[in-house]
Amino acid sequence: MAIDLADGRPWILLPGTLCSERVFRAFLDELCVPDTALQPVALQHPHVEDYDEVLTETCVQGSVVCGFSLGALVAAHLADRLPASTFLLFGLNAHADQPEKREGREQLARDVILEGANTALAPRLPILAGPEPQKARALLLDMAQETAGQITAQTELALTRPDACEVLARARAPIGLLTGTEDKITPLAMAHTAAQAAPTSRVIPLEGLGHYALVEDPVACASAVANYASQVDTRTHC
Numbered sequence: 001m002a003i004d005l006a007d008g009r010p011w012i013l014l015p016g017t018l019c020s021e022r023v024f025r026a027f028l029d030e031l032c033v034p035d036t037a038l039q040p041v042a043l044q045h046p047h048v049e050d051y052d053e054v055l056t057e058t059c060v061q062g063s064v065v066c067g068f069s070l071g072a073l074v075a076a077h078l079a080d081r082l083p084a085s086t087f088l089l090f091g092l093n094a095h096a097d098q099p100e101k102r103e104g105r106e107q108l109a110r111d112v113i114l115e116g117a118n119t120a121l122a123p124r125l126p127i128l129a130g131p132e133p134q135k136a137r138a139l140l141l142d143m144a145q146e147t148a149g150q151i152t153a154q155t156e157l158a159l160t161r162p163d164a165c166e167v168l169a170r171a172r173a174p175i176g177l178l179t180g181t182e183d184k185i186t187p188l189a190m191a192h193t194a195a196q197a198a199p200t201s202r203v204i205p206l207e208g209l210g211h212y213a214l215v216e217d218p219v220a221c222a223s224a225v226a227n228y229a230s231q232v233d234t235r236t237h238c
Helices: 022-030 048-058 070-076 099-115 117-124 133-146 148-160 165-170 188-197 218-231
Strands: 011-014 038-040 064-068 086-090 175-180 201-206
Touching: 011 070, 022 064, 022 133, 022 218, 048 070, 064 070, 070 086, 070 148, 086 218, 099 117, 099 148, 117 133, 133 148, 165 188, 175 188, 175 218, 188 201, 201 218
Parallel strands: 011 038, 011 064, 064 086, 086 175, 175 201
Antiparallel strands: none
């Protein structure tokens, strides 16, 4: 039997760098997930292992674990332990960070602190796809301002994260790997690499969308997830 995404089961939400749980909101509204089911986990700790306790306490049998970008990476590191019915990982890079990214990440953190998150992020955002790119851009900048205080921890988390492929290989729950076909930050090839490690996973390309697919076109993301959920029997994996 396919999973009913709107049946009130908990949704554990892990947003990405300089994002809040609002990055998922329109997407979840399209799926008719009730607000009472939402359990956001802010990325305010600097190491992957710092999230073990909060996620094992929050994730009960049958939960949906939904992560975006850096949040997807945190979720992937617990994919073999949490009693989730499914994992939905948007824009996942399952590998340890590349050393050449250190300078750019640390510069972003400094700019956020010195200039403000809006000013720091605005020139770094890619061109957004979807029906309302300006609305999506405004939301991203607003979330950045909201979560600016987390940038130091998030930078350390990104820099020190270990590779998650061995954990994904041990996962038993179904894993949906959703990536925009135009994503230049975590390209679709990264989803395929993660899928090679994770036998329970499925790559779900989001046609024409980029890294911020969740805000670029939440309707398309919801449609892709609904189709995925209708084909996956999660009961045997809980």
